[in-house]
Amino acid sequence: MNISNKDNSQADLIEYATRLGDDSLILGHRISEWASNGPFLEEDIALGNVALDYIGRARMYYTYAAELTGEGKTEDDFAYLRNERDFSNYLLNELPKGDFAFTIVRQLFIDVFNSLFLPQLQTSANEHLAAIASKAVKETRYHLRRSKDWSIRLGDGTEESHQRMQKALADLWGYVHEMFEPDELEKRLIAQGIAVDTANLKEQWLAEITETLNTATLEVPEAEWAVRGGRAGHHTEHLGHLLCVMQSVHIRYPGAKW
Amino acid sequence: MQIITTVPYLRHERQVQRDSSDYPHIWTLLDEIADPEIPVLSIWDIGILTNVVMKASKVLVTITPTYSGCPAMDTIKEDIITHLQSNGYLDVEVNVSLSPAWTTENMTKAGQDKLREYGIAPPIDAPSGCIKQFTPTEGVKCPHCASTNTLVISEFGSTACKALFKCQDCQEPFDFFKSL
Numbered sequence: 218m219n220i221s222n223k224d225n226s227q228a229d230l231i232e233y234a235t236r237l238g239d240d241s242l243i244l245g246h247r248i249s250e251w252a253s254n255g256p257f258l259e260e261d262i263a264l265g266n267v268a269l270d271y272i273g274r275a276r277m278y279y280t281y282a283a284e285l286t287g288e289g290k291t292e293d294d295f296a297y298l299r300n301e302r303d304f305s306n307y308l309l310n311e312l313p314k315g316d317f318a319f320t321i322v323r324q325l326f327i328d329v330f331n332s333l334f335l336p337q338l339q340t341s342a343n344e345h346l347a348a349i350a351s352k353a354v355k356e357t358r359y360h361l362r363r364s365k366d367w368s369i370r371l372g373d374g375t376e377e378s379h380q381r382m383q384k385a386l387a388d389l390w391g392y393v394h395e396m397f398e399p400d401e402l403e404k405r406l407i408a409q410g411i412a413v414d415t416a417n418l419k420e421q422w423l424a425e426i427t428e429t430l431n432t433a434t435l436e437v438p439e440a441e442w443a444v445r446g447g448r449a450g451h452h453t454e455h456l457g458h459l460l461c462v463m464q465s466v467h468i469r470y471p472g473a474k475w
Numbered sequence: 476m477q478i479i480t481t482v483p484y485l486r487h488e489r490q491v492q493r494d495s496s497d498y499p500h501i502w503t504l505l506d507e508i509a510d511p512e513i514p515v516l517s518i519w520d521i522g523i524l525t526n527v528v529m530k531a532s533k534v535l536v537t538i539t540p541t542y543s544g545c546p547a548m549d550t551i552k553e554d555i556i557t558h559l560q561s562n563g564y565l566d567v568e569v570n571v572s573l574s575p576a577w578t579t580e581n582m583t584k585a586g587q588d589k590l591r592e593y594g595i596a597p598p599i600d601a602p603s604g605c606i607k608q609f610t611p612t613e614g615v616k617c618p619h620c621a622s623t624n625t626l627v628i629s630e631f632g633s634t635a636c637k638a639l640f641k642c643q644d645c646q647e648p649f650d651f652f653k654s655l
Contacts, residue, residue: 245544259628259629259631259639260629261631262629262631262632262633263630263631265631265637266631266632266634267631268544269542269543269544269545269546269635270542270543270544270635271543271544272544273542273543273544273545274541274543274544276543276544277543277573344574345573347574348573349575349576351573351574351575351576352540352543352573352576352577353543355576355578355655356543356555356635356655359609359610359630359653360608361633362609362630363631364632458566
């Protein structure tokens with residue numbers, strides 16, 4: 218079989234856009250689970266807003282992947298008609314929402330990551346991805362400010378909130394590493410100036426996290442463990458449950474519109 | 476002669492686009508379409524409407540979302556198509572463009588005034604210097620009593636584009652249209 222380089226690189230690009238969509242959708246869905254469960258009304262609304270930003274990003278990435286794929290595909294095919302193994306989000310994004318401290322620590326990790334990742338994606342050789350990044354980066358500035366504020370408030374808060382934050386840090390620490398480990402596909406796209414080389418972001422990410430945790434009187438975890446596999450479609454048991462809920466209506470009523 | 480504009484560049488560019496358009500009547504028709512979440516603002520005022528062109532008998536309208544997840548975009552698209560069709564333009568296509576990304580500066584002066592009258596503090600009512608980056612934590616002028624003795628309650632209000640404030644003088648809570 219003779220597949221031209223152009224087709225290969227198109228397939229890479231579709232997969233990359235899909236991955237970025239998966240990261241956004243799965244995290245957006247997890248945050249949306251806070252709706253009506255937030256600690257107070259304003260925070261409930263804030264979480265809903267952040268969830269919407271992420272779901273909006275997912276729509277932009279998926280719509281682009283669908284355009285490139287052709288065959289009449291739409292964003293819905295990507296969100297609703299794929300199985301666990303087809304999703305390639307980072308594992309960090311799919312973990313159950315946990316308590317409020319857990320959600321805030323995850324947001325802090327991801328917001329700092331995005332505040333470094335998106336400005337790089339803005340300079341991508343692919344104009345469409347660059348445009349999505351330009352839109353998203355402005356929202357991320359707001360997200361980051363909020364997750365930093367909350368981290369400090371809870372870390373430097375009561376004994377209980379401090380302990381819960383420290384526990385969340387310990388529970389989540391091993392999930393951050395895969396964000397900084399581009400696989401072969403990403404490396405091919407990095408070479409073309411399309412994808413972001415996330416390996417270069419780790420040092421600054423760690424510096425910013427350390428600074429915030431210090432202010433919050435929290436310890437940076439030292440534990441050396443790492444869980445990987447999201448980009449390859451190897452997920453935790455939690456993703457399947459999430460998809461069951463998220464895809465249920467579409468599967469029961471195929472093609473439903475509302 | 477070089478013209479130095481006193482309004483933000485993107486807003487100026489959009490205005491030039493409109494003023495030099497061959498289809499002013501279509502722009503005027505689209506002024507009747509409001510943002511479904513803030514019905515006092517037209518899609519022109521808020522800065523979502525960026526271009527109108529015609530290709531043969533087809534009208535191509537370009538809009539840009541305020542926030543990535545803005546749930547109003549689908550409604551706005553449909554409103555544009557329905558409104559133009561009921562005015563005789565049967566073939567209408569609405570494209571969503573992401574670049575250049577929308578900023579608060581796209582909003583017209585008239586739009587900002589309408590917001591204030593509606594009870595939402597517009598971005599220009601932030602204390603000077605805070606316009607570009609972030610929401611100020613205090614000092615936004617209350618749209619009810621014009622006091623600047625105000626405090627932010629939450630940076631994420633009833634919609635993605637608004638923050639929640641309260642006025643320390645008249646005690647009323649109010650929305651502030653965030654700078655982005």
